[in-house]
Amino acid sequence: MAVRDIKILTQKIGVSVVVFLVPLSILSGGIFLIQHFLSN
């Protein structure tokens, strides 16, 4: 594998991680916030 292949693989994995982390942060963060602010 050439250096440019490693670069493109790294970029591809980076996109996958961002597309995974953004919704996970919104959803899990949102549920924890609801839980935190509405606790008795």
Add this chain to the structure above:
Amino acid sequence: MKTSELSLRRLGRDGLISLGLYALPLLALLIWVKTTGERPWEQPARDYIHQSAPSFLAFLKPAFENLKQWGFLAIAVGLGIIEFAAGLYDNKWTATERKIDIVCFVAPKLLLPPVVGYFSLQLLPALLPNLANAFGWVPFWIGFFLIAVADDLTQYWYHRLHHQLPFLWRFHRTHHSAPYMGMAMAGRQNFIYTIFFSQIYLTSTLIYLGLGYPALFVTAIKSLITLAAHSSIAWDKPFYRYPVLHPVAWVLERLISTPATHHAHHADSNDDGVGHYKGNFGNMFFLWDVIFGTGLITRQYPAGYGIKFYKEEEWYAQFLWPLFKSKKEGSELAADGPEVGEVLPQQVPQLSTANVA
């Protein structure tokens, strides 16, 4: 396929809209907590997900579990046999295509489970200790809504970015290189595209956090819809043919992927006004394409499928590029090949309901 400034702006705008869409299940949850006054997370022994699920799901659960274990495999093989018997592959299933389809069908079933299993059973407990089942208190229908949005909107974005960011195209190209539609190509993907599917890991994480029960139903329904959308059996035709069914068709084609809309995504040309390979990205829900204006609904099927710059590359290059390269001269998958063979300027996709009766 250059990413124009306009396209990047649209990506940014639609990304911001998506943040709001991801927040909708949270809004539903907030309304439920406010209106009922319940605080189930303070009673961890209560299992809201199961308690609040309709009782008929208890009967459906084993069916859905079996579907996920072996049922979809049986459905895909059964549908594939019907497609071949009906001649729907039009003699296009050549030796090269057969090799790619069979490798892409078999290999991920052997290689993906250990990776996802390691992520779910080893990595998540190590990264998120004490959070297993932390969201088990979320009521079933809100969990169902949450998983449906999380899984499918994330796949919409994963899919759309592989079409609209040129450096990602070659990871998704294998799925579009098939010159036919049907069960043979439904799972045809470059393995690196498959192994880094963001929504697989997102849904696995939400299952670890306690949403496994709704996830079982969402992912099974999604698999049924996506298999049906790839099939060369045009099950949606009667909805367009009979006027009495047109209202159902209107809702159906905007809500979920159908053969007509998904086949348009696999068309080899946009020139006939039916093909729309630069849009119709939705997998389970077509609604995302309606919201973001990337959809085209014509109720017709393209004349041809595949990609214009296809050179029938070797199975190993299609399955494992960039680890293995094609020896075909000028191929996008060759060592010195172009990033994107297409030279036409990118059109800005528009939602259109032209020709809808």
